[in-house]
Amino acid sequence: MPIAIKMPALSPTMEEGTLAKWLVKVGDSVSSGDIMAEIETDKATMEFEAVDEGVIAHIQVEEGTEGVKVGTIIATLAEDGEDVSDVEPAGDGASPEPQKSESAEPVEALSSSSSAASEEKSSPSTSSGQSEGGTAPKTSGDRIIASPLAKRIAEQKGLDLSAIKGSGPNGRIVKADVEDAKPGAAAPAPAASAPASTPTPAAAPAEAQDFGIPHEVEKLSGMRKTIARRLTESKQQVPHIYLTVDIRLDALLKLRSELNAALESQGVKLSVNDLMIKALGKSLEAVPACNVQFAGDTMLKFSRADVSVAVSIPNGLITPIVTDAGSKAVSKISTEMKDLATRAKDGKLAPEEYQGGTASLSNMGMFGIKQFEAVINPPQGMIMAIGAGDKRPYVVDDSLQIASVMSATGSFDHRAIDGADGAQLMKAFKEMIEAPLGLVA
Structure with missing residues (x-):
């Protein structure tokens, strides 16, 4: 009996994904544990393993198709002993063959398949509009319900499918129906068996205007769509309060230089960002009123500080998590962050490595940005935005001197x-950076 291979849920929050690449083709044998495909979620590219053994009989969703809902049948597996050529695609009815026209986007082909399947499922087994001679039932879009194999045979024999009565479920035309039929009227032109209306690219939103300026249209990736949705929700639904402090960096930079000299033999090189992660973790432990999450009529108060760190990747932004950052050694934080950042850029993070976190840190100092206000990453309660450290006039011991200073802004x-609790966190963070020995204690 054929086995339906469905779009898996690769994370607890995944609702749809992009079938990025098939690693198998029709006719390939697979065993449990074999890698069948690469699937892009909104955060990472993950490998999809086979659970059953058999031979790939049909691939129903082509690679590159976006917006594939979890649970959608993406392929059919023939069990050992079954003839692949006799296996029908799994599902409540055959999905139409994928659109091969370059003008039709993969997501539109998937939409057509889903529509046809649902229409076929809801069609009655007999229709009052069907003639006694028995024309094949059609959907509301005047689509002939026939298996892909039946369509191919009909085309080869010059048969008009609209004149053939289907013997399959819900009047579906199957292989036996077209093999027994005799050529009659000339087969319709190839376009006649296609949907009545050819899919056209979606129109641009009404507010998007090119004003005649040469431009390119780029489809949003799943990650970019998720970023747009979540950050829009954050700014609309979360009342942000911003608190900024200037922090002197000279002591931290001196300590970092000394630590790197001591850790060189171990292959560890600390970045300023590693020390910032540690400082935020310890600050959240010192001010637990900020290590919280709003949850409607309740509030979650966390017993440890897991810091999500913003990492820029080719398709957008991801926030791998340094767990228990306040208690972890800075050398350990450094090693973990290098590994997390590398795998984030390769799209190889596991869901638990980027989902969660009690607060976030975003550092744009390396781009020369002096100060910015970051958008909170829901459902977290705060994010720390780190600006560039540069030489500025600064009052030291009641005298004006030149010091390395950065601006840090907390979004709460x-x-x-409350503002007072946020201020306490910013004060603690500033003190951690300006007296940094506490970071290695």
Whole structure:
């Protein structure tokens, strides 16, 4: 009996994904544990393993197709002993063959398949509009319900499918129907068996205007769509309060230089960002009122500080997590961050490595940005935005001197964190950086 291979849920929150690449083709044998495909979620590219053994009989969703819902049948597996050529695609009815026209986007082909399957499922087994001679039932879009194999045979024999009565479920035309039929009227032109209306690219949103300027249209990736949705929700639903402090960096930079000299033999090189992660973790432990999450009529208060760190990747942004950052050694944080950042850029993070976190840190100092206000990453309660450290006039011991100074801005969810508590966190963070020995204690 054929086995339906469905789009898996590769994370607890995954609702749809992009079938990025098939690693098998029709006719290939697979065993449990074999890698069958690469699937892009909104955060990473993950490998999809086979669970059953058999031979790939049909691939129903082509690689590159976006927006494939979890649970959608993407392929059919023939069990050992079954003839692949006799196996029908799994599902409540055959999905139409994928559109091969370059003008039709993969997501539109998937939409057509889903529509046809649902229409076929809802069609009655007999229709009052069907003539006694028995024309094949059609969907509301006047689509003939026939298996892909039946369509191919009909085309080869010059048969008009609209004149053939289907003997399959819900009047579906199957292989036996077309093999027994005799050529009659000339087969319709190839376009006649296609949907009545050819899919056209979706129109640009009404607010998007090119004003005649030469431009390119680029489809949004799943990750970019998720970023757009979540950050829009954050700014609309989360009341942000922003608190900024200037922090002198000279002591931290001196300590970093000394630590790197001591750790050189171990192959560890600390970045300023590693020390910032540690400082934020310890600050959240010192001010637990900011290590919280708003949850409607309740509030979650966390017993440890897991810091999500913003990492820029080719398709957008991802936030791998340094767990228990306040208690972890800075050398350990450094090693973990290098590994997490590398795998994030390769799309190889596991869901638990980027989902969660009690607060976030975003550092744009390496781009020369002096100060910015980051958008909170829901459902977290705060994010720390780090600007560039540069030489500035600064009052040291009641005299004006030149010092290395950076600006840090905390964005807080005012539903859960009061301004005074946010100020306490910023004060603690500033003190950690300016007296950094506490970071290695």
